[in-house]
Amino acid sequence: MSDIRIAVLGAGGRMGRALIRTIEATNGAVLAGASDRAGSEVIGQDAGVLAGARAANVKIVDDVAAAFAQADVAIDFTAPGALDAHLAAARATKTALVIGTTGLQAPQESAIAAFAKDFPVIRSANYSVGVTLLRALVRQAATVLGPDYDAEIVEMHHNAKVDAPSGTALALGRAVAAGRNVQLENVWVKERDGHTGAREPGTIGFATLRGGDVAGDHTVYFAAAGERLELGHRATSREVFATGAVRAALWVAKQKPGLYDMDDVLGLT
Ligand SMILES: NC(=O)C1=CN([C@@H]2O[C@H](COP(=O)(O)OP(=O)(O)OC[C@H]3O[C@@H](n4cnc5c(N)ncnc54)[C@H](O)[C@@H]3O)[C@@H](O)[C@H]2O)C=CC1
Numbered sequence: 177m178s179d180i181r182i183a184v185l186g187a188g189g190r191m192g193r194a195l196i197r198t199i200e201a202t203n204g205a206v207l208a209g210a211s212d213r214a215g216s217e218v219i220g221q222d223a224g225v226l227a228g229a230r231a232a233n234v235k236i237v238d239d240v241a242a243a244f245a246q247a248d249v250a251i252d253f254t255a256p257g258a259l260d261a262h263l264a265a266a267r268a269t270k271t272a273l274v275i276g277t278t279g280l281q282a283p284q285e286s287a288i289a290a291f292a293k294d295f296p297v298i299r300s301a302n303y304s305v306g307v308t309l310l311r312a313l314v315r316q317a318a319t320v321l322g323p324d325y326d327a328e329i330v331e332m333h334h335n336a337k338v339d340a341p342s343g344t345a346l347a348l349g350r351a352v353a354a355g356r357n358v359q360l361e362n363v364w365v366k367e368r369d370g371h372t373g374a375r376e377p378g379t380i381g382f383a384t385l386r387g388g389d390v391a392g393d394h395t396v397y398f399a400a401a402g403e404r405l406e407l408g409h410r411a412t413s414r415e416v417f418a419t420g421a422v423r424a425a426l427w428v429a430k431q432k433p434g435l436y437d438m439d440d441v442l443g444l445t
C-alpha cells in the first residue's frame with residue numbers, strides 16, 4: 177500500500193516541528209508539503225532539518241495551495257486567523273484535513289462544518305489518547321454524580337500559549353455538560369474576581385494557569401460535601417499530541433466526507 181502524503185501547516189511552530197519529526201518516524205506516512213505564514217523566517221528552509229530530523233527535501237512555503245498540491249491530507253496546528261485560507265486551499269486541492277488549532281470562534285466552527293459536507297475532516301482540541309479517554313470518563317462521572325457535585329476545571333500550560341481557557345479545558349467542560357444534558361455556554365464561569373458571591377449551583381468553573389514549559393495539564397474536580405473526585409491528565413511532551421494527530425491523519429485520509437473527532441479514530445463512539 178502506498179504511503180499517505182501529509183502536509184504540515186505551521187511547520188515552523190512548536191507543534192509543526194513535532195509533527196514533522198513524527199511523520200519522519202511513522203511507517204506509512206510521508207511528508208509531502210510544509211507551509212507557514214508569509215514573512216516567517218522559516219520560509220525556504222528544509223522542513224526536516226528545521227525540525228531536527230534528517231533533510232526531508234520539502235521546503236517550507238508561504239503559498240498554502242502549493243503545500244497542499246502533493247498531499248492526501250494536511251495537518252493544521254496554527255492560529256485561528258489561518259483557518260479560512262487553509263479551508264479554501266484544501267477545497268481547491270481536494271485535501272482532507274486534521275485540525276488541531278484551538279481558540280476557534282463560532283463562524284470558524286461553521287466553516288469547518290460546511291467543509292466537512294464535501295471532504296473528510298477531523299478536529300480535536302487534544303490528540304492525545306489519554307485526553308480522548310478522559311473526556312469519556314468525565315462525561316460518565318458527570319452523569320453518575322449529577323449537578324450536586326460542583327464541577328471545576330483547572331488547566332496549566334506553557335507561558336507562550338495565547339488562548340484561554342485551553343481548547344481541552346473547554347472540551348472537558350462540554351463533556352461535563354453533555355453528561356448533565358445542559359449547554360456549556362449556559363452554565364460556564366470562565367472568570368472570577370472580587371466579591372463574586374457564593375458559587376451558583378450547576379455551574380461549570382474554569383481556572384487557567386500559565387508558566388514555564390508545561391506541555392498541558394488538565395484536572396476536572398467534582399466536589400461535594402465530604403468528598404472530591406479528581407480526574408486528570410498531564411502531557412509531559414508535545415510528541416504525544418503529534419503522534420495522535422499523525423494517527424488521525426492516516427485514518428481520516430481514508431474516510432468519507434464528514435466531521436470526525438479523535439473518539440472516532442479510537443473507536444470510542
Ligand atoms: N489539538 C491538540 O492536540 C493541540 C493543539 N495545539 C494548538 O495548536 C496551535 C499551535 O500551537 P503551537 O505549535 O504551540 O503554536 P506556535 O505559535 O509555536 O506555532 C504556530 C505556527 O503557526 C504559524 N502561523 C500563525 N499564523 C499563521 C497564518 N495566518 N498562516 C499560516 N501560519 C500561521 C506560526 O508562524 C507558527 O509557526 C494552538 O492553537 C494550540 O493551542 C497545540 C498542541 C496540541
Ligand SMILES: O=C(O)C1=N[C@H](C(=O)O)C[C@H](O)C1
Binds near residue numbers: 302333345
Ligand atoms: O497550546 C498548547 O500547547 C496546547 N493546546 C491545546 C489546548 O488548547 O487544549 C492542547 C494541549 O493541551 C496543548
